[in-house]
Structures are given as C-alpha cells and as structure tokens.
Amino acid sequence: MVLASQLSNERLTWMYAQMLRIREFEERVKRTFVEHPGVIRGHAHLGDGAEASIVGSLATRNEADPVMPSYRCHGYPLVLGTPARALMAEIYQRRDGICKGFGGSMHLADPAHHFPTASGIIGQGIAHAAGVAYAAQVKKSGQVVYSFFGDGSSKQGAFHETLNLAAVWKLPVVFVLENNMYQAYTHYKLEDANAVAGDPLSQKAKAYSIPGQTVDGTDVLAVFDVVAGAADRARSGEGPSLIESRFYRLSPHGNAITVPPVPTQFQEHESIEVYGNKAEFEAAKKNDPILKFRAHLISHGMLTDLDAKKVEDRVRTEMDEVVKFALASPMPAPEEATKYVWA
Amino acid sequence: MPREMMFAEAIAVAITEEMQRDPNVVFYGQNMAMTERDPFVRKFGKERVRITPISETAELGIAVGAAMSGLRPIVELYMAEFMLVAFDEVINEAPRLRYMSGGQVKVPCVFKAGFGFAAGWAGQHSNCTYHAMMGIPGLKIALPSTSADAMGLMRSAIRDDNPVVYLHHYMLTIDKSPVPDGEHIVPFGVADIKRPGTDVTIVATAWMVKKSLAAAEMLAKEGISAEVVDPRTLSPLDVNTIVESVKKTGRLVLVDQAPRHASAAVVIAGEVAEQGFKYLRAPVKMVTALDTSVPYSETLERYVLPSEEKIVDAAKFVVAMQAAAV
Numbered sequence: 001m002v003l004a005s006q007l008s009n010e011r012l013t014w015m016y017a018q019m020l021r022i023r024e025f026e027e028r029v030k031r032t033f034v035e036h037p038g039v040i041r042g043h044a045h046l047g048d049g050a051e052a053s054i055v056g057s058l059a060t061r062n063e064a065d066p067v068m069p070s071y072r073c074h075g076y077p078l079v080l081g082t083p084a085r086a087l088m089a090e091i092y093q094r095r096d097g098i099c100k101g102f103g104g105s106m107h108l109a110d111p112a113h114h115f116p117t118a119s120g121i122i123g124q125g126i127a128h129a130a131g132v133a134y135a136a137q138v139k140k141s142g143q144v145v146y147s148f149f150g151d152g153s154s155k156q157g158a159f160h161e162t163l164n165l166a167a168v169w170k171l172p173v174v175f176v177l178e179n180n181m182y183q184a185y186t187h188y189k190l191e192d193a194n195a196v197a198g199d200p201l202s203q204k205a206k207a208y209s210i211p212g213q214t215v216d217g218t219d220v221l222a223v224f225d226v227v228a229g230a231a232d233r234a235r236s237g238e239g240p241s242l243i244e245s246r247f248y249r250l251s252p253h254g255n256a257i258t259v260p261p262v263p264t265q266f267q268e269h270e271s272i273e274v275y276g277n278k279a280e281f282e283a284a285k286k287n288d289p290i291l292k293f294r295a296h297l298i299s300h301g302m303l304t305d306l307d308a309k310k311v312e313d314r315v316r317t318e319m320d321e322v323v324k325f326a327l328a329s330p331m332p333a334p335e336e337a338t339k340y341v342w343a
Numbered sequence: 344m345p346r347e348m349m350f351a352e353a354i355a356v357a358i359t360e361e362m363q364r365d366p367n368v369v370f371y372g373q374n375m376a377m378t379e380r381d382p383f384v385r386k387f388g389k390e391r392v393r394i395t396p397i398s399e400t401a402e403l404g405i406a407v408g409a410a411m412s413g414l415r416p417i418v419e420l421y422m423a424e425f426m427l428v429a430f431d432e433v434i435n436e437a438p439r440l441r442y443m444s445g446g447q448v449k450v451p452c453v454f455k456a457g458f459g460f461a462a463g464w465a466g467q468h469s470n471c472t473y474h475a476m477m478g479i480p481g482l483k484i485a486l487p488s489t490s491a492d493a494m495g496l497m498r499s500a501i502r503d504d505n506p507v508v509y510l511h512h513y514m515l516t517i518d519k520s521p522v523p524d525g526e527h528i529v530p531f532g533v534a535d536i537k538r539p540g541t542d543v544t545i546v547a548t549a550w551m552v553k554k555s556l557a558a559a560e561m562l563a564k565e566g567i568s569a570e571v572v573d574p575r576t577l578s579p580l581d582v583n584t585i586v587e588s589v590k591k592t593g594r595l596v597l598v599d600q601a602p603r604h605a606s607a608a609v610v611i612a613g614e615v616a617e618q619g620f621k622y623l624r625a626p627v628k629m630v631t632a633l634d635t636s637v638p639y640s641e642t643l644e645r646y647v648l649p650s651e652e653k654i655v656d657a658a659k660f661v662v663a664m665q666a667a668a669v
Contacts, residue, residue, distance in 0.1 A: 066412070068408070097445070098445070099443060099444050099445035099447065100445035100446075101445070102442055102443055102444070102445040102446075103443040103444060103445060107443040107444070109440075109443070109444035109445075109447050109448065110447070111411070111444075111447050111448055112447075116408070116411045116412065116448060117411065117440045117443070117444055117448055119436055119440075121431055121435060121436070124400075124404055124431055124432065124435075124436055126404070127400055127401050127403070127404020127405055127407070127408065127432070128404050128405075128407050128408035128411070128436070129408060130401065130404070130405050130408060131404060131405035131406060131407055131408020131409040131410070131411070131412070131416075132408040132409065132411065132412045133408075134369075134405055134408070134409045134414070135408070135409040135412030135413055135414045136412070137390070138369060138390050138391065138409075138414060139412075139413065139414075157400050158400045158401065158404060161396070161398035161399075161400050161401035162398075162400075162401045162404065162405070164396060164398065164401070165395060165396060165398055165401045165402075165405065168396070169393070339446060340441055340442045340444075340445060340446035341441075341442055341480045341481050342481065342505055343441055343449035343450075343451070343504035343505050
C-alpha cells in the first residue's frame with residue numbers, strides 16, 4: 001500500500017491540479033446562474049469544499065475501480081477523466097452533454113470512465129454501489145467500488161440496509177460518508193443521533209461490525225491514507241469500511257428553488273442565510289482545503305509558487321474554454337426525447 | 344411431447360436453465376438458499392445464489408448496480424407488496440437510469456414476486472400492484488397465467504436488457520398445465536388468445552384468465568361464444584391483438600383483480616376507446632375488484648373480487664345490449 005508520504009511530486013501536483021479543476025468548474029457553474037440566466041435548469045449542487053476529500057479518495061484508485069457518487073456529482077468525473085466540456089454541456093442541457101441532455105447536473109454518468117451512474121434520490125446510490133461491488137465479487141474482477149454520499153444519506157434506510165448486507169457479503173466497497181455539516185439546509189447536529197451524543201458519524205460502522213474512521217476531509221493527504229487503507233482491505237476480500245470525511249460545503253445546498261420565470265442563483269450559505277452564523281462560515285473559508293494543500297506543497301518544497309501559478313493558469317484557461325464550448329453546443333433535437341427508454 | 348408441469352415448477356425450471364445457459368444470471372432473496380441442500384445452491388454455488396436479510400431497498404438497489412455491471416440478477420421478493428417497501432428502486436431507479444444517462448447504461452434485472460393471494464391474507468398481502476408500475480417508461484411487467492407462459496415469460500424476462508417486474512399469481516402456484524418441450528420462450532408484448540370466440544372479447548391476466556375461461560364455458564352453454572385474450576405482459580401491452588379481437592366480436596369485457604381505478608383494465612379501456620371505438624357495439628364493461636382493500640373474511644373477500652358469475656353477467660349484459668340495439 002502506497003502512503004501519502006510516498007507520493008511523487010508529480011503525483012502531488014496532479015492532485016493539486018484536480019482539486020483546482022473541481023473548484024474552478026464549480027465556480028463557473030455558480031457564475032452561470034448570474035452571467036447566463038436560464039442556461040442551467042432545475043437544481044445544481046456544488047462540491048466546493050469537498051475537493052480534498054474527492055481527490056484524496058480517488059487518488060487511491062486502481063485504474064478500473066468504479067466510482068458511485070451522490071447527486072452532488074460534478075467533481076468525481078472531472079478527476080476520472082471525463083472531458084470537463086461534456087460535463088458542463090450536460091449541465092447546460094446541450095446535445096454534447098455526457099448524457100446528451102437527458103440527465104443534467106444531478107444525474108451525470110460516464111461508465112466509460114468507471115462512473116456508472118448517480119442517483120438523485122438520497123441514499124439510493126449507496127445500494128447501487130454495493131451492487132456494482134457484488135458484480136465485481138462474482139466476476140472476481142479485483143475492483144473496489146468507491147461509494148460517496150452525504151451525511152444526510154446516512155439516515156436513510158438504504159444506507160443501513162446496504163451496510164449490513166455489504167458487511168455480510170464482504171463486498172469490495174469503500175463507503176465514504178462526506179460530512180459537509182449540512183443535510184440540505186439542516187445542520188447535522190440537529191438530525192444525527194451520533195452527533196447529538198457527541199460521537200463521530202463513523203460510529204455507525206460499529207452497528208455493522210466493520211471498520212469506521214473519521215478523517216479530516218480538508219486534508220487531502222490524510223484522506224488518501226485512510227481511504228487507501230480501506231481500499232486495500234476491500235481488495236484483499238475483507239469487506240467494506242465506513243469513512244466519515246469531514247469538511248465544509250462552501251456553497252449553499254443548491255441554487256435557490258424558484259418557479260420560472262423567476263430567476264434562480266446561489267444565495268448565501270445556510271450557515272448565514274438560515275442560522276445567522278457568519279463566524280462558522282468565515283472559519284470554514286479560512287480552512288479552505290485547496291489553499292491548505294498549496295501552502296503545504298510549497299512549504300515542503302514539493303511545488304514552487306511559480307509552478308503552482310502555472311497549474312492555476314492552465315486550469316482557469318481550460319475551464320474558460322469549457323464554458324465557451326458548452327454555450328456554443330446546440331440543444332438536443334426535440335424528437336430525441338423518445339430514445340433510450342428501452343435497451 | 345408437452346409435459347404437464349406445475350406453475351411454480353415451470354418458473355423454477357426457467358430460472359435453472361437460464362442460469363445454466365448464462366453465468367451472469369444470479370438469484371437471491373430472503374429465506375432462500377439457506378442451506379447447502381438448496382437445489383439452486385447445489386447447482387450454482389453460493390456466489391450466484393444468495394440469501395439476503397429483510398432489506399428490500401438493498402436487495403433491489405444491489406440488483407440495479409449489479410445489472411449495470413454486467414450481471415443479470417433475479418431478486419426473489421415473494422410478495423409483490425414487499426416491493427412497495429423499496430418502490431423507489433422499482434419506479435425511480437431501475438427504469439430511469441438508462442434514460443437519464445442518455446443510453447449509456449442498461450439495467451437487466453428481474454424483480455420476481457407472487458401477488459393477488461386471495462386466500463385470507465387480507466389487506467396487505469393480497470394486492471394487485473401492477474397498475475402503479477405499468478405506466479413507468481423503461482419498466483416491463485409480465486403476468487403469466489399458465490405454466491407454459493410462466494416458463495416462457497421468465498426466460499424472456501431474464502434475457503431482456505431492461506428491468507422486468509415478473510408477477511406470478513399465488514392462486515395459480517400448484518395448477519398443472521402442459522409446457523412445450525425444448526427451450527420454450529414467450530416473447531414480451533404478444534397477447535395470447537386463450538380461447539377463440541365470436542360474440543364477446545374478454546381480456547384478463549393471471550388468475551383472472553382462469554376465471555374468464557370458466558366463465559366462457561358457462562357462456563357457451565347459453566349459446567354465447569366468448570373470446571378470452573391474455574395480454575401476458577402489461578408493459579409492453581399488445582393493444583393490437585385486443586383491438587383486432589374487438590373488431591371481430593364488437594364487445595369487450597375487461598376482467599381485473601385490482602380495484603377499478605387501480606386496474607390495468609382502465610388503461611386497456613382507454614386504448615380501445617381511442618383505437619377501437621368504431622368496432623364497439625356496446626359499452627366496454629369492466630369487471631374489477633371493488634374499490635376497497637381486500638377483506639379477511641371469505642364472504643367479504645368473495646364479494647369484493649371478480650368471479651365467474653360477475654364475468655358471465657357482464658358478458659351477457661354487453662351481448663344483450665347489442666341485441667337490443669340491432
């Protein structure tokens with residue numbers, strides 16, 4: 001098993017670039033609501049704040065390991081190699097979208113890059129991930145499935161049923177509970193029994209007699225080591241683990257829910273909008289996982305400030321072009337709508 | 344030579360033979376495969392045949408994930424109502440993921456359950472839930488009424504690249520009927536004329552086919568020739584065969600064990616109203632369960648559900664109306 005401390009500078013730089021790509025992508029999704037109203041319909045959920053957790057986890061994958069995120073799913077395929085332009089075009093409801101305009105922000109999918117699907121219904125994707133792991137087990141493919149879901153999902157029946165069964169069957173899956181502090185608009189300490197008791201959410205693993213660990217999800221290298229351990233365990237046939245990755249969602253749950261033609265955009269974070277707790281939000285912003293990792297890389301001589309700036313310029317240029325591409329992509333032909341109902 | 348086979352056995356034979364044919368077919372559910380003596384475990388081993396806890400959401404969700412990854416899972420749910428516990432997977436996951444992904448994935452799986460158990464199981468274990476599923480694009484529904492159809496539809500269900508709800512009627516479980524030799528397959532979306540006739544078309548599925556055939560026998564004694572049509576799958580629905588039959592008979596009785604407004608009959612009535620109106624010589628008559636839950640007591644249950652007598656009355660009603668009109 002490779003430890004984070006053994007990662008090459010090249011690999012670390014790649015990880016930094018992926019974190020930045022997620023952030024810059026999400027920033028552009030958010031800006032689209034202001035700069036191009038109406039281009040994004042429905043509800044979009046951003047992963048800013050989750051970058052260290054996503055990249056630290058996915059950096060431990062073997063090439064063919066499947067990834068099953070929740071509906072907050074923009075970041076994962078960016079890391080897996082899905083062209084960012086196909087993701088943005090999907091979110092912009094365009095023909096060149098990765099799902100040809102049939103899915104949208106909540107239902108991205110790119111099986112060619114080991115991202116089978118995402119479910120828009122809280123918690124259901126956890127069961128799907130176990131199913132993908134069951135197939136891997138039956139076929140003896142050696143794959144480990146990475147299942148990502150929020151703290152809210154961990155109160156769903158699908159979570160508990162699936163963890164129990166995955167433990168009984170020793171399925172090769174790593175369950176990453178992304179505790180981003182808010183279940184939609186509700187602070188997790190208002191709705192989680194472990195939290196109310198002052199325990200970490202990884203405590204839930206005890207009910208299923210599997211390893212449970214809580215990790216600082218803003219520390220990409222800490223995430224890497226914990227997830228690598230769980231993936232190793234899963235790959236060796238010992239079954240699933242539950243990891244609570246704690247970070248702070250830096251955007252609100254989603255764009256404001258409005259009825260057309262009333263425009264929608266992202267408002268203030270619910271910590272401010274609902275709870276009036278600006279201090280909490282400011283503290284989270286100071287603890288930005290990307291800034292922390294950048295400072296770490298530079299202070300340890302793994303990346304120069306100049307090289308970091310080059311990465312940043314490259315990523316920003318990429319994402320500016322992604323927006324241009326997606327805006328220019330045509331809408332799907334209306335009669336396409338009856339395709340893909342049946343296999 | 345066709346063999347006489349019990350309905351339940353025909354299903355088990357189809358599953359067994361498909362598992363022999365395709366190593367990607369897996370089979371799991373509650374209270375099955377509990378010991379090494381289980382016939383499926385003996386034949387196919389514990390990787391492909393598994394016991395699950397009482398966790399329908401996990402069972403169906405795992406089937407969806409496994410199906411996307413190349414397996415063809417059959418989930419044994421026993422009672423159709425248990426699917427309701429995990430209805431999100433049945434309605435909002437399995438049939439939608441292909442569409443939402445723009446055709447990138449397929450979800451070939453079979454959700455197998457008994458239904459309609461009119462034997463004193465009362466309100467929560469006797470229902471006909473197919474109406475809630477039959478309008479869901481991407482989801483197929485099979486309802487066999489004979490051993491041959493039970494076998495042939497199960498084969499098609501397993502080979503289909505879409506999610507299939509396979510509902511076998513509990514009251515037919517030990518009925519014996521002939522099954523053709525060889526690899527008997529019944530294609531989806533092809534209705535079967537179970538009894539030809541000229542005066543009235545009776546459309547029915549599952550147990551109601553048996554009741555309709557008995558009613559047709561009674562009608563024949565009174566000189567009325569009833570044609571009994573079994574759609575066999577509600578999705579896809581073979582509207583054409585039904586309309587063609589109505590074209591011949593001019594009268595339609597729809598028999599359905601579900602409550603009137605939660606029946607497949609209402610959907611078929613709508614299709615015939617649009618596509619076959621000019622052939623109708625009498626109004627469409629629906630013989631369904633009353634709009635109640637299924638009661639426990641036998642006298643109450645019999646009052647609520649369709650019966651041979653109710654079917655006969657309905658057929659005579661539409662035939663008489665035509666005679667009066669002429």
